[in-house]
Amino acid sequence: MNKLTAAVLLPLRFGWAMLASGVQTVAAIIRRGLVIGTPPAATFVRIGFAPMSPQGAALLGCMISLTPGTTVIDIDLVRREMVLHVLDANNAAAEVDAIRRDFEPPLLAWFGESA
Numbered sequence: 001m002n003k004l005t006a007a008v009l010l011p012l013r014f015g016w017a018m019l020a021s022g023v024q025t026v027a028a029i030i031r032r033g034l035v036i037g038t039p040p041a042a043t044f045v046r047i048g049f050a051p052m053s054p055q056g057a058a059l060l061g062c063m064i065s066l067t068p069g070t071t072v073i074d075i076d077l078v079r080r081e082m083v084l085h086v087l088d089a090n091n092a093a094a095e096v097d098a099i100r101r102d103f104e105p106p107l108l109a110w111f112g113e114s115a
Contacts, residue, residue: 056111
């Protein structure tokens, strides 16, 4: 992916992720408030991220934390890992896949490092 494509796609993907995650988070809160079923269990997830500069890793962490339902707890630049708090443990794998699919490729175009 080239830098121009990344510059166009990243804000669109981030906006969509914020909207979709916001709806899921509100639904979880409403379910809990109305006692409709059991609220989802939260979990911590350790994920690896692609080789990128510290600035790229920080931006990825910010984007993840700004997306409702996920928060970055720690970024390990040496191991290229992040620890996330995920609101819905049942959806954690899908959220990690979405991060890798939607956020990492455009960030790599701008901040990627060779492995």
